[in-house]
Amino acid sequence: MSAAIKNLFSRAAPAWLQAGPYALVFLLFFLLPLALIVAVSFWDATEYELIPAFVPKNYVAIFEGCASGPDLCVTFKTYLSTLKFCFLTWFFTLLIGFTVAYFLAFHVRTPGMQTALFVLCTIPFWTSNVIRMISWMPLLGRNGLVNDGLMATHLISQPLEWLLFSPFSVVVAFIHLFTVFMIVPIFNSMMRIDRSLLEAALDAGATPWQTLWNVIIPLSRTGIIIGSIFVITIVMGDFVTIGVMGGQQIASVGKIIQVQTSYLQFPLAAANAVILLLVVLMIIWGLTRLVDIRKEL
Structure with missing residues (x-):
């Protein structure tokens, strides 16, 4: 049994297993927060609450007036x-x-x-x-x-x-x-x-x-x-x-x-x-x- 375990750890781990921890950190601390920011950017809001939705009003508000006037x-x-x-x-x-x-x-x-x-x-x-x-x-x-x-x-x-x-x-x-x-x-x-x-x-x-x-x-x-x-x-x-x-x-x-x-x-x-x-x-x-x-x- 001990020889089998030693033989298992002596061999190189598969590439996907080596990259797994780094991919998990990348997912949790970069991709997931970024996805949340993108999702929230399409939400609606009032003075009292955030409303999960898919509306472009926030982007429209940012560029309001940019297409008109010199x-x-x-x-x-x-x-x-x-x-x-x-x-x-x-x-x-x-x-x-x-x-x-x-x-x-x-x-x-x-x-x-x-x-x-x-x-x-x-x-x-x-x-x-x-x-x-x-x-x-x-x-x-x-x-x-x-x-x-x-x-x-x-x-x-x-x-x-x-x-x-x-x-x-x-x-x-x-x-x-x-x-x-x-x-x-x-x-x-x-x-x-x-x-x-x-x-x-x-x-x-x-x-x-x-x-x-x-x-x-x-x-x-x-x-x-x-x-x-x-x-x-x-x-x-x-x-x-x-x-x-x-x-x-x-x-x-x-x-x-x-x-x-x-x-x-x-x-x-x-x-x-x-x-x-x-x-x-x-x-x-x-x-x-x-x-x-x-x-x-």
Whole structure:
């Protein structure tokens, strides 16, 4: 009996049995909640109750007025505002993240120093996002260090109002919070580049800029795409950063969903969430067309 049990466990389990636990987790914590959100988005609601039904009124309400008039409707304006924050955050996090990853991968020689500096980049994650956002207020406020410094040097005569509770402060906070999501995958891709390719490019007469553009960037594209997906998906659904750094005055899709949820408008919030999910999936689909991530990893 013991020999039979030992023989049973010594053999590899079938593929379906190995994938079973992961499939169950995927079903329970992703597909099922997503299906519930889609179902609730078609429900009806009154001031006092939710009514299970299949009505398109929530989607109609979201796009109400979008087909008439020369001006953009509220929904389109909100999505444009969210996409603007998303693009600016993506651009600056990519610029900073690529620079930091390039320095760590190609200019820091010892593995110990690379590890130390890489860990240094993760130190902001040791504190809450809210605390990191609040830390900008003494710097960017009307009586903050930036305004006091500019006024002390007579570069301005009165405090700059747009430094805090503005689109500028929202983008600054996004960059501060999410740059590390760009650094990590790009650094990982750069560390996998064969250094002999760089030597071959230099031996062939390529300048450092040509080597960067024709060798390093193409070989780092997997990390760039993965980092871009991380940053874009987080920013598109964010409402805390925009609420805190925007002074509750700037609209975003995530903020609208949060407000609707707080007012117990769950079907309308679910419909907005489904539309947001579709928009994000289209962006991710476009990014994954640029590189086959599964092949590259």
